[in-house]
Amino acid sequence: MPARAAVRTAAALAVTALAVPLAAAGTAQAAVMPTAEFMWAGDSGDGQTDRQVWYGPVFEDKIDVTASADHRTLRVTITRPGDSWTMDLAAPAGQTLAPGSYANAVKTPEMPDVVLDQPSMFVNGYSGGCSTLTGGFSIKELEFGEGTAVKKIDLSYTQDCDDRDELRGYLTATNVAPPKPVGLTMTVNANGTLSKAGKATVKGTLTCTKPVKVDVGGSARQEQPKVVMGYIRTQVNCVPGKTFTWTSPVTVHTPETDTPFIKSERLAVFGWVSTTDPDTKQYVSVSADKWVNLR
Template sequence: MRALRRTATVLAALALPFTALSAGAGTAQAASMPQGEFQWAGDSGDGWDDRAVWYNPTVYGDTIDVTASADRSSLRVVITRPGDSWTMDLAAPAGQPLAPGTYADAVKTPETAGTVLDRPSMFVNGYHGGCATLTGRFTVKELVFGEGSAVRKVDLSYQQDCDDRGLLTGYLMASDVTPPKPVVLGVTVNGSGKLSATGGATVSGTLTCTKPVKVAIGGSASQEQPKFVQGSLGAEVDCVPGRTLTWQAPVTVHTPETDTPFVKSEPLKVLGHASATDPDTAQYVSVSADRWVKLR
């Protein structure tokens, strides 16, 4: 195994705002991180520039983005700093989700997108480029997936031996590096509604969402009669992702007088909306659906 030669000059030039790197590559211990830390070290003179550490976020503008494939079998990591960038691709053998454990005898990530192998694959690459073939191994200590392709937490170390470069070792520790996607709502209003005996109405529609959330259905309904008649509607639905739910809401007349009824002879103009507060981001989300509704 090639010896790793690390230069103090590079470390001093980086002047990163944290300490606690241990002597053994891939086993460093870091201070508490708000988001992430990426480190690599290679042989002197092989183009890897010996050693560097990224920390996210810092005054240098570092970013560490980690996303998973749809089947959670691989990770794509992009590490950037103004004027510099690295990428890391790690994948489990075909048909296996990536999980904590050691993946030995890894080969280079296939260049053709969508190609899967029956053995682990990896490629850690900087802007210097180059690495025709490689052998390597990586150990996933912790991996927590989020919604979709999001990765909530990852802790791993790696070792990569290119055929035309020196040994490269390092680690990645990151948490909440892929912000959760906001909930997406979908709402429709049915084209027919029901006139009540008291002159009010009931309207209905469908609702969809991308994550479990309590959704408020609201809006207004009006008719252009000899008098302008308007009412408000409201309901709450516990939305379930992957399902199209039916909502139903009463419309209470409130203008011009509460005793002015809706009539069947004229369509009801419904201005509806669905809204919710995202449980992950606390973001308020709203979507509207307007329709002329015939009362029966």
């Protein structure tokens, strides 16, 4: 079986090879994302015939590590299309998980409220099932974050189920705390501008907590006494730590596209800014409204 160091070296070279074109392209750097490796290997006779499988960023596998609120237990989930694993680890009752060896571990109780006086574990994925087991795990490094977050972990494990031969492997992970979604703020200025032709322009500010392209949109409405309505639309390349000004003309769509605005303190503007988070891929949007003075 290849040495653990060899597996990590090959993985690191693969990650480096993938990263070079991205850096050369000059793409924006997103927030630090979780990175992790998980490996299992089985002995001959366990149905896998000396098979070993590695999971990590090269294959875009997802590895999440979460601690219990009291830091006594850990739950690890590893997923890739068509394949999934879980790892449950627990310290004895009254203890918290910390660097060190946890020998003579038994199977994690199926009832979540059951707490044992000895270490427990269960690494489950291939073939499934395991009524009883003996095993152990050794934690080289472990750093908790806020709440149930885990910042860093490095451990190795062995597990011998009653119905198969020994399973062994390792887990390493850093920055495992889930990335926070991008934060956006928006304002609409109280004063807009009006051209001699009756074209209105409004502006405001926005901020972000990650480098993203932000879409700015919204609507504007003015009663003259007839109602004139339009929309605002623009984009801003936002970076954290700076307040950006957005400016957009109001494009009239009701009652006619060439209807002019007039001087007034009663231009009702409802605006929004939105983006797709580069890390979580979630759509994020915030809004703001204002009575705008057109002069």
